[in-house]
Amino acid sequence: MSSVLITIALCGIGTFLLRWLPLWQARKNQRSAPNAARLQKWLTGVGPAAIAALLTVSLWGQLSTDARPGRVAMLVIALACTAITRRMAGGGIALPTLVGAIAYGLLSYLGL
Known part of the structure; x- marks a missing residue:
């Protein structure tokens, strides 16, 4: 498999885990309200952070070559x-x- 496909696969897996793991953890800890507010704040930044990470990977490939x-x-x-x-x-x-x-x-x- 080429390094481009490996990079794409790793970015996809990382993005999925960034979205899924906090929700999975929150389901386990539903009884603690203070943690829910903190988790909600953290989840608000996950989407833009994931997009920024993918953007960085994309731009790096464009500019380095x-x-x-x-x-x-x-x-x-x-x-x-x-x-x-x-x-x-x-x-x-x-x-x-x-x-x-x-x-x-x-x-x-x-x-x-």
Whole structure:
């Protein structure tokens, strides 16, 4: 198996575990209310952290193999679209991620 497939599989497994393990642990400890509030705070950050980890893996591969100015500009524009959408949408992470991915895909298609 190639190193790319191994990296993808490990990222997927890590993301799954980041989501599943806290919920599994919370089910075991339902009787302790103070821990539930702390767990809820922690779970709020898990989604963005998982997306940031996957983004880091994606960007590292793009920049380490081909760091041309056009490639860097594509990544910066896509990240800016993500940040602007996040600010305008006011909260969620799904829509900004989708907008950033679409922006990157369009820029790649146009051959920037």
